[in-house]
Each structure stands twice: as structure tokens, then as C-alpha cells.
Amino acid sequence: MNKLLKFTLGLAAVATLAACNQQANNQSNNTNTSAPASSDSTDKQEKIVYVNSDTLAEKYQYFVDVRNKLEAKVTKARNDLQAKGQAYQRELAEYNQKAATMSASERQAAEERLIRHQNDLGQMDQKASTSIAEEEQTEFTKVYTTITDYLKRHSEENGYRLVLTYSKTNPAVLYADPVMDITNQVIDALNEEYKKKNEEKKK
Numbered sequence: 635m636n637k638l639l640k641f642t643l644g645l646a647a648v649a650t651l652a653a654c655n656q657q658a659n660n661q662s663n664n665t666n667t668s669a670p671a672s673s674d675s676t677d678k679q680e681k682i683v684y685v686n687s688d689t690l691a692e693k694y695q696y697f698v699d700v701r702n703k704l705e706a707k708v709t710k711a712r713n714d715l716q717a718k719g720q721a722y723q724r725e726l727a728e729y730n731q732k733a734a735t736m737s738a739s740e741r742q743a744a745e746e747r748l749i750r751h752q753n754d755l756g757q758m759d760q761k762a763s764t765s766i767a768e769e770e771q772t773e774f775t776k777v778y779t780t781i782t783d784y785l786k787r788h789s790e791e792n793g794y795r796l797v798l799t800y801s802k803t804n805p806a807v808l809y810a811d812p813v814m815d816i817t818n819q820v821i822d823a824l825n826e827e828y829k830k831k832n833e834e835k836k837k
Contacts, residue, residue: 684798684810685785686817693821696780696828700773704766711762718758722751784824788816 691697729744736744785797797816800807 681793681795682798683794683796683814683816684800684807685820686815687799687801688803689817690781690821693825694777694781694828695825697777700777704770704773707766707769711766715755715759715762718755722748722755725751780827781824784827785820788820788823 691701726748729748733741733744788794789797798807798810800810800815
């Protein structure tokens, strides 16, 4: 249920491609100019930042709310299916106890009923799984879009050329200087925007 992993991989891929292009441009510029590169390299270093996706998943309230909502639906679907399954098991046990004393027509009717209930359980499971998977895809796409839209605006405002993502569970970046970490300010801004949207909906 963790689409943030895809978010991490997606940004990492874009980041790697952009880094390669930037390196090629830097090499080209170094070939065509003899100007000192010390101040320019410092400036470029400042324009590369990263966001810790583990912290983002933990502290971005929109992400947390979506995850909690989906987990609640999974729990409800599991409980509903379990209740139906227990009712089916009781009916099956009752049939097994009485089958020997039933007439042929009674056994046939009971077996057909059990088969229908078993099929209903399978359909119920499939329907719940499909519905939750579709909602998960929709909701986490919205979360992803919200994050990337904000990062685009934030990067334009601050002159960032590259925003990487870092995660201990999926370390696409093996090391990053904490100075380049903008996670907290991104989370604060995203949470503020999310809070305002929720307040506007209540009006």
C-alpha cells in the first residue's frame, strides 16, 4: 500500500538523468571557458537538495490521513469477510452433522446453498480487493501530485535545479549532506497547505 516507494523511485530516476545531463553540461562549459570554477561549483551545490521520504511519509498529514483511511477500509473489509466466513463455516458444520439424516433432495438443496455462499465469499473478497486497490491508486496519485506540484513551485522560488529523495528503506542516494536536507521545511509547508484546504472545506 506504500506508493511512496514508487514516488521515491520515480524521483530518483529523474534525479539521476538530470544529474547526468548537468554533468555533461559542466564538462562542456569547463572545456569552453577558463574562468575559475570554485564559486560556480559552490552555487551549484546549493541548488541540489533532497527530501527524506521516510520522514515525509511519517509527518505529512495528508499522506498519514490517506494511509489511515485506506487501512481502516482494509480492516473493515477483512472483518466483514471474516464474519461471512464464520457464518459459512457454521452452516457447513451443521450440514455435516445432519447430512446422514437428510433426504437426497434436502442434501442437494443444502449443498447448492453452501456452494452459493462459498461463491459469494469469493466474489466479496475480489470486489473488496479491487475497490480498495483502485481507491489506493487514486488517493496516492493525489498525494504524489500534491507533493511534486509543491516541490516544483518551491524549487522555482529557491533556484533549486535538482530535488533528490532519500530513504533508508530504499537508498537510491547512499549519502547526502544534512545541509542539503529541506525535508522539514517541505513538510511544514505541505501541512500548512493541507490544513488550509481542510478549513476551507468546512466553511
